[in-house]
Amino acid sequence: MGKLSAQEFQAYLKQIRELTEGTFDKMQKEIEDTNVFPEEFYQLGIKNNLYRCSLPTEYGGWGLSELDILKVQEEFSRGPGGMRMHLHYAMDLNWRPLYDFGSEELKAELMPGFQDRSVFTCWAVTEETGGTGADIKTLAVKDGDDYIINGEKYLISHTDCCNYAYVTLLTDPNADKDHRLSTFMVPCNTPGYEVTPMPHMMGCRGSGHTGLKFTNMRVNKKYLLGKEGDGLHISIHSLSVSRVHIAASNLGMAQRMLEISLQRAHDRVTFGKPIIERQAIRMKIADMAAHIHALRTMVYDFAKDYEKDPNGEYIEEKAAMCKLFSIQVTKVCGDEMLEIFGGVGYFEDCEYGPTERLYRDSRAMWLEEGTPTVQRITISRQTIKHGGRLEYLD
């Protein structure tokens, strides 16, 4: 299937919103307890082209622009956080490292599988025993055409539904800090690959988090992405785009928070008047709307830059800014939503929408793809380099 017409794309966005706020919202009630997606969820994802639509056309995708991908992302982010986490990953980080850095042989073998989820990955960077980046301890030692890998990862999403794992690890502890790491796309059925359990999370239920343990795991060099020593660059490049997908997720959540707050404020009458007529409530609505508008502008601006040049000078900086600011937007909108709702907003099954679940689910955004501190470190480094000015492309 080639590109969609503008009309077809609008119809598709509507379809995704209906799916999200209808079937997905209903399905989530059980998932909150089981913490596992039913097979029906994956099948609905396939049927509604959610694994396919962001892929390049040569691998069965629709070749959507980055802006259109982010608009799809915004729609399904209005729904349950765990499903958002899975689909947000499926639309970007799932396939992009292979597409951008894999050998032609590996791409020919695996890229077509993403469209129907016959290939699905996890992204394994974080470790319990050190910081992310140059502090990683998992080690690969070369042995002929193979690498022998030992180490452990934790807090890793999608480990219950993937058949490959992108693993970032040390290949040369003595190299300079920019060239110590490498990234492999490891088949999960490799002997020595083990999934280790973790407790349930505060929100985003269903999105399967565990640890991973690698014991003398032998992986052929064909699974190395890029060259040895490229791991840090691959992480930074891949996460830059993915951080904007987190920002689009926050946009979808915040937009829903605002819309249900408006409905409630129209309906709730105190002292003879709907609370929407009170100035105190209107100030909250204004703050929510202004934050959402500013975020949407940032996300769309990033998309424009990215379409011009995915390796552009301001990509990393703007992506980190989008993610950092988007957390603030969900924080403001989540707080204001709960104030506007009063007591009923604190309960499950609120008739206007899942207020308490939205609030819980949104907290994952602080951590996914790096904490606010990490975003600030990235932004300040780039801002100093750029002398304090960003450029805006026409």
Ligand SMILES: Cc1cc2nc3c(=O)[nH]c(=O)nc-3n(C[C@H](O)[C@H](O)[C@H](O)COP(=O)(O)OP(=O)(O)OC[C@H]3O[C@@H](n4cnc5c(N)ncnc54)[C@H](O)[C@@H]3O)c2cc1C
């Ligand atoms: C829902 C969820 C999904 C996740 N999915 C994945 C996944 O799929 N793959 C994956 O690899 N990881 C995943 N993670 C892990 C996530 O990326 C990390 O939790 C996050 O990057 C923070 O790292 P940490 O937990 O090790 O915190 P820590 O590194 O322990 O940080 C704790 C605090 O110290 C600060 N800090 C740490 N180091 C420094 C420093 N050098 N300077 C200043 N401040 C510092 C941090 O900003 C933070 O505030 C996930 C986490 C969550 C909650």
